[in-house]
Amino acid sequence: MKLGEADKIVRILSEKEGIIDAVAKGIRKTKSKFGGRLEPFTYSDLHLYQGRNLDIILQAETINPFKLIREDLRKVALASISCDLILRSQVDKSSERVLNLLLFFLSELERAKDGLKILLLIFETRLLSLLGYQPILDVCCLCGSPLEGRRFSFDFGGEGLVCGSCRPTTTASVSISGSSLLLLRWLFERSPRQWQEISDRSKGVAQVEELLEKYLAYHLEKKPKSYQFLRLMESAEGFSDN
Structure with missing residues (x-):
């Protein structure tokens, strides 16, 4: 400023x-x-x-200086999102772990040639965990019932998955596919260094990408404008990691 x-x-x-x-x-x-x-x-x-x-x-x-990031507009967009999220989160006691996460993300982003969206998803899920917003993904977050073989949705206010019986009582929930749930669980459970094991063309990526944006915006009370920059990049030149 x-x-x-x-x-x-x-x-x-x-x-x-x-x-x-x-x-x-x-x-x-x-x-x-x-x-x-x-x-x-x-x-x-x-x-x-x-x-x-x-x-x-x-x-x-x-x-x-992470110089190579500033030479690639795609990477600038993703790095801007990571910094915007941190600034909006008002980090205090967990700042050392958040700093280490950011340095890991920027280091991987600088040398990555593909899979950039998965790398961003890894950053977003790890930041949510550090801020205390990791969602419940194994049982209904409202009634505690198991979800296997049942219809479920992701509830932003209840902070996790909700079963079909509990969904009518929520005000901010979206349906989520089985492939998206598997990817979401993988992102939260695996080591960040395993991010290259998943392709950004895998099933569920688009839905998880949208869901995490909304979940972060819900807890941070506003979606960072840097997401708009990323959307503009995608529509203008086709955000591709080929």
Whole structure:
């Protein structure tokens, strides 16, 4: 965010203190001492001065610029979604684990050539788990009855699957297919490093993608605008990982 004639307020995800807003003085000047060290998606070692209202960035050293992400608009769209979700989540006590998740996601995204949507789904499910919003996927989240062999839906307010008997009592639920449920369970249960085992053309991907967007928007109270950027990319050039 611009501040004054030459400064900016930079939003930072820190290892111990959650999200910090800090001023980068003179960053908009041609010969700024920060250079590209405070670009989006950049992992940096920062020295801050604690001010009354806003901290001030005194020094910045780049650890990993994730340069290849900024050279690919598809990857920029996905990285923007990951950062928007974190900023909206108001991370505090779990910030170190969230930072590690983000660094893993950006590292994998930078070198990935295909399967990018699955990688985003892995990030979204892991973030939900860290924030305490992992849905119940083995029994009805309202009555506790088993779901095997029964019709079920995903309920945003009840935070998980609901059986056919409980669905009429909910106000925000959507039907979910068996293939989508299997994929959703896989995403939450497997190690993030196994993300390449699933193709983004597998059955259920489109539905799970839509469901997670809505589930995150429900808990964060608003869908990040970066999802719109991704949709524009898809409609303009056909978001493909071939």
